[in-house]
Amino acid sequence: MKILVAVKQVPARDLPVEPAPSGLWIAEAGLSYEMNEPDAYALEAALRLKESGGGEVVAVSAGPERVQSVLREALAKGADRAIHVAAEGEAALGLDPVAAAALLEAAVREEQPDLVLTGLQSDDTGTGQTGVVLAARLGWPHATLVVAIEPGQGAVRARRELEGGWFQHVTLPLPAVLTVQSGIARLRYATLMGIKRAKTKEIRRLEVELEGSRGGLRLAGLAQPRRVRQTQFLEGSAAEQASKLVEKLRFEARVL
């Protein structure tokens, strides 16, 4: 089975982000980037499908030059090839899922895979729509929140996570798009050999004309979130913080 995995490069999740002076995106100076975690799980699922059933895994990412580093990472983990869909500016941010899906669609149409996997949402813009909109644009069936994948004859049976601890199996004809839930399988690390091998693998660059493929969402401003509760911050050394907290929990909140 030929599988295309769409991965997004996002700002590293452990680092603080600040609005840019324009208020229309974040300040990018000094940011470091990583592979969007749900996409890392989609890649893991694709690599396992290839290991058990054969085929090819092609990683694709849309964005500026820097996204090539997540493609290298995918190649180092075992993807066979990669496609970099060149995109700059607002279209590359993924704020508008229709634009994001249109960029990826170009790669899918060229590659004609049996299956497209991607994470269920991104850690930065979090619209959770790109995979579903991609399927709609391709005219392919889709399923979301997938936690297990069983390939079949011309079809795929996916286990979907529902809310409140429920699950459901759904069978789709191929080609199809699945969006993968975090935790589908334990993530692998790239081996030294893998990293070495990745250097010789191909990253093809694809230029795409977007032509009005926009879903109409416009970011008008970014701000620090409002606090819901008045947080009392406890200062001092760890021992002082601990002693203040225990006192507050006992006498103020009365929960001990």
Added chain:
Amino acid sequence: MSGILAILERGPGGWHRMSFEALAGALELGRATGEPVTACVPGFGVEAAAAEAAAFGPAAALALEHEALSAYAADAWIEALGALIGAMAPSWVVLPHTYQTRDFAPALAARFGRALMADCTGFVVEGGRPVFERQLFQGKLTGRFLFETPKPNFVSFQAGAFRAPQAAGQRAPVAVQRADVDPARVRQKPEAPFREAAQAVDLSSAERIVAVGRGIGDEGNLELARELAAALGAELAASRPICDNGWLPMDRQVGSSGQTVAPKLYVALGISGAIQHVVGMKGSGCIVAVNRDPQAPIFEIADYGIVGDLFEVAPALIEELKKSAG
């Protein structure tokens, strides 16, 4: 084009609790824009449900009926609602941001060349237009968004964004309409939903919970959290990534894909506070957050915050609790 179409969700057990919160959001959008709200219930045999929804403030209620809607399948929902929206031409389509909405609504909106304004926490009216707010960067920032497309536009509201309305005395008229959907075109073949073996741990009845997130760093460090939980007389829980890693079983997960809890005391250790986690614990009586990132969204909902290294704070807490117990 006019009107607001609120799409309500039912499961095998009845209403999804977020349906009425989304209806409240639609009603508020209606008050802001002067547009009437129609509450739509897709399904099979949902006339009584639509009649029930009619008592919660909409101008009309609609049962959108078809055998193909008796169990959820994405294509069936997209076809049926796509045809309805095409015919009704509403200005706005409002949905609860449930797992089901996440599965079909992006493709429904895409049918109309639109993107869904997903997972909104609310809206404000500025210059006569609603400006929608949604979280970005795992809740670290709030984005204010406008639609720049003509109507219809599609919005989904996050759990808790609006308080479910009270039933009004008056019942709006209820219509039953057969959905326009061809079952042969539904490509997803769903099987019956099922649960994993019964949950071994019922966190919802715990009085105190110590929950760990990514900040715990390594499986071996869980022992520290266990000791703190023991010192507090608390159950141990975790955010999703910890369970994804297999460090704790899934039945200890708190959040949208795990359990919803409301203990007297919730201590979040190294949990950033992504919305998927927060929806499962924000009802807790007293929330303590320990995180080294002062910007972590968990501090927005915490009563007591400690910005610091949990590997120093947790041992100090254990020490302090032992001291005062002894």
